[in-house]
Amino acid sequence: MSPGELIFHFLNTVVLTALVASGVLWRYRVDVLAGMGSSSGQALGIPAVVPARTVMPQPPAAGLAWEKQARRRIALAYLGSVAVPALGLAVLQLHVGNLPRTPAHVMLVGGSLLLAAVPMIAVSLALRFRQAVGLGLGVLIACAVLGTGLSMLQRPFMGGRPSLDQLLNFFTFFHFAAVWLPFPLTLIMLTGHARIRGVAPITFAGLLLFGLAPLLGARASAWLATTPDGSRILLDIGLNAVFMVLALPAALLGWWRLQGLAGAYQAKRFSDAQLLARTWWLLFCAALALELINAAPDRWWLVLAGCVAAYAVFPWLNGVLLARAVGRHGRPPRRTLLLLRVFGYTARTEKLFDRVGARWRLFGPVTMIAAPDVMARTIDPGDFLRFAGGRLASSFVTSRVDLNAGLAALDQMPDPDGRYRVNEFCCRDDTWKATVVELMDRADVILMDLRGLTPTRGGCEFELKQLNERLPANRVVLVVDSEAVVAQVAALMSRLPVIVRFDKGSATETETLFATLLRAAELLPAPRP
Incomplete structure (x- = not known):
């Protein structure tokens, strides 16, 4: 030869x-989108409100310095x-x-x-x-x-x-x-x-x-x-x-x-x-x-x-x-980040995940509801094999048993390179609400991208109301791009969370947003007045 x-x-x-690979991802997105739009036949009940978990503070400046x-x-x-x-x-x-x-x-x-x-x-x-x-x-x-x-x-x-x-x-x-x-x-x-x-x-x-x-x-x-x-x-x-x-x-x-x-x-x-x-x-x-x-x-x-x-x-x-x-000596305590967003903005969501979500993986796992807008960043060998073997449907939450099994299997340990993994939940149209609420109750800090929010986005309205009831306002960070979005948030939430303006996604805006998330997770001290 x-x-x-x-x-x-x-x-x-x-x-x-x-x-x-391009063809596989396209087909994978199509199948996931089809699964999201279908019904499991049994809507899951929303869990009762539980007391917010206490987040232990970290010494000042430990997060960014580490x-x-x-x-x-x-x-x-x-x-x-x-x-x-x-x-x-x-x-x-x-x-x-x-x-x-x-x-x-x-x-x-x-x-x-x-x-x-x-x-x-x-x-x-x-x-x-x-x-x-x-x-x-x-x-x-x-x-x-x-x-x-x-x-x-x-x-x-x-x-x-x-x-x-x-x-x-x-x-x-x-x-x-x-x-x-x-x-x-x-x-x-x-x-x-x-x-x-x-x-x-x-x-x-x-x-x-x-x-x-x-x-x-x-x-x-x-x-x-x-x-x-x-x-x-x-x-x-x-x-x-x-x-x-x-x-x-x-x-x-x-x-x-x-x-x-x-x-x-x-x-x-x-x-x-x-x-x-x-x-x-x-x-x-x-x-x-x-x-x-x-x-x-x-x-x-x-x-x-x-x-x-x-x-x-x-x-x-x-x-x-x-x-x-990345040894354990001096490492900040694990913090779980739940990433919520307005679906349908692929390029914008991918950039936010690359600049913030991927960076957070040094501090703790990232959880989210799976959707085509960030699929290319989160698919792993296990997902690929299930899709190639025609078993993608088994990844979807269709019952309370599926949800409990997925929550019990949340990967909360770091990989050999010190980075945590992304935990995605593929949900049907009648199971996503219960799933996202369970993830809220387990998260240490919430990042919700509300850019492009309109009054017709009923899913975001549901999530904002649940955040208002379940988590302290200082542990929720909202990303907005206009005052109109802030007004919509104020109309839905009695306790206004931390709001960060994120227009161009510049390096300065990214650093500000990331530092805000660390403060919300008690990994940085509050800024001096």
């Missing part, structure tokens, strides 16, 4: 991953997880290419691979696009400076003196990065778009295995055709028969792999961000392996062994470093 065939198969898999340190440690953990195997890949590439293996050369190659950590950090910490770009440039500049310094420091050990012309190595690093990085970064962009990255890793795993059937079938047919007996067999059973024979085992292997991923995710062996990081590191390792095998086909075994080892080291090292990064 030629390296060109492998490259073609790999690229096809990545492109198909983007297309299939978060700042935790985010820095998480970023360093991902950088370290990539840096160690990247140095090994750099030595491998220099050896296969018969190039010098000096510290400066290793830094030249390994430093460019370090850029793989940037999208991992961006997803884990919910960075804005500009922040991610700035972080990527910072990593490249730091590696270029370090590589230039190493080239000057190693000169005396090679019998020479450092010279000013070595400063040009700074630009050499960027030239090398510009040649090598576009291919793997393009692969990451195809699978890392915010709308599909929730299902991209498991889709990629399934397609990569299933795609082996036509590839191996073509090679097996070519091998059979080299002998008279094999040619007769092909003529008797047909040229595509070998593919058909291999298709079923490949499909079963792909399905078992998906089940294995979903099972490991449910067992909390890794988080959604860690699964995506492993997929992206696999893309980097595979891209480098294909390039080196194409350049030195006689050393394919060495390249394959080195790239497999580099990939295998990453998950283990990533788990160890993240466990140390």
